[in-house]
Amino acid sequence: MIFKLLLVDDEKPIRHKLINNTDWEKSGYQVYAAANGEAALALIKEKEINILVTDIQMPKLSGMNLIEEAKKIRPQLKIIIISGYAEFEYAQQSIRFGVNDYLLKPFRSQKLLEVVNTARDQILNKQNQASELALLQKEIADYIDHSQADPFYSWLNDEKFIEEQSLILNQLDLNAVLKRGSKDDILKIVNKIVVKVDQLALNKEKIVLFLNNLILESFKIIKEFDYPIEDLLVLIDKQHLKDIIYADFQKQKLAIFLKEFLLRLHDLLTFKPGEQKQQLIAEMKDYIAQNYQQGITLNQLAVKFNLSTGHLSNLFQEETGESFSDYLNMLRLAKAKELLKTTDNLVYQVADQLGFNDAYYFSSWFKKMVGTSPTTYRENINLF
Template structure:
């Protein structure tokens, strides 16, 4: 995938240097250039630009005005500011507006490339996060339809409440704080987010968008860390939230958010071993009830909302054998019972206990029992 960069600089020699001193195509970039903000806007109307590299002081439309307009019309574009020493305070102001990076003049071409690469890597991480969040929303929608009245928590899965709030919510920082289990630091980050709530007073949809992003990302973080985020759904009192938001009672909303994240912190700081043991026992019980189905590790991990790698490691740690060995041991034990109590053919037993291939079943049976199913049945009187 080629990333599109628009470089804006009114000093032509510097613009030529930035465009020509780096083999942009080799590094996966397509370059567009403009000498002022107005020319840049024309290009932005025709091209899906990923990264904007812009000077601050420009004729017609300066860097600050351009970034403000970008935030209104092209909010997904990442911005790198290039600034002279005298303009440093402007650059700081732009960073507060959501600019991703800045460079002070003069700078080497290699430093420009490094800064752009950092932004590109951030875009890739964001795209991965979006894919994971989309998957989580689908998973959550299925869960809510099965367990909760359909319209009760629709703000968690409704597209109109799902918007990028990365300027307000630092997802990576929030993830690290949830992972750390530090209640004090987590509440500091929540306080930072709450500062933006005052500006949403009277904006019902804006408040639900903020809640949607906060709650969904928290669920995603819990899932990645191996916790059951569905336990947190039970703590969301939607009737209360509707009442608070419709009544513009922001103090109560702030209290709810703090209580929510205190519950999250309690989940993370709860002894993990106990949770893991409970999870493994639930998984084993699920296998015993459904061994005859085509169970896979991937399906199990989706059912219990953990990653397949995490579940595989837990199985080995707590059961002492891998998932496949355990599943087939359950199946073979059932096969031994059927061989003793019925006259069903080998292929019928194989199909009944979840093996689609009788030869595959026989090989597993011999591996675990020491003889083939036929030999086992023929020698039952000696067992």
């Protein structure tokens, strides 16, 4: 890719040095030059400049005015200021105008090349990041299309990468905190995000964009661990997210969503084998024992423990040696036998206590499991 570089200085000797003391073409740049701000602005409009290097003090249109106008035309323009010592503090203040770097006169040509290359690398990183997010969006879109997932998730494919939200994510080092930080670190992240949203005065649209890309960045992280898309989607509290997207914005709701989502994601990424798996399985078994009468399903259990159904199913099989459905069947069967032995409840009452809505289905299920009907089992209890 050829990058378009604009060099601006009203002093001809300095401008000549900027243009000719560096082999710009060899480094991948197409160079343009201007002697004043007005000429520079015209080139920025016409040539779609990527990187601007400009002096501050110039006739007709000052460097600072040039920067302000140029940013309106090309918001993603990378800007480098060259300045005399007397203007040093002025150059520092220019950061608020979106200036990426500055050089103090005199400077070596090699130093200018290094600074321009840094700006170029920032452009490339931004493009790569945007491309990566686009690929992630496509993967999520394909998953939604083929898995009949909740169409609400198609919201993740509606927006694009923007500058403000990238500033937030880049400053947080979300990747490291999620993988190696503590839960207190996660809460600090949430607070930083809410504060940053305030500082940047993001409107509703940009907050939605930020959340969109936060989720995509999170998906990128879990892919490193070979988790499927559904493992990310089950972490999302859709109601809280809908409140943020569709209702009047409230910082409190943003904080609640971020806290729940990032803590769940942290739990997923820091999940370790061994004792933690055993503890999780023990908690699942306890939950099943307390709720099996409600007709609990694998999907309900997955939502409860913030796992995808596929991941939970594999984990349960690995740790217990039997599938979730087999385990649930054996638990219900043991309870059915106990009720038939120790109570005078009618068959339909036993079925109801076990979470079966249909007594005939319960009788058929019991006969398949035991080899005889519930009534015959109870009448011949000593034979079993």
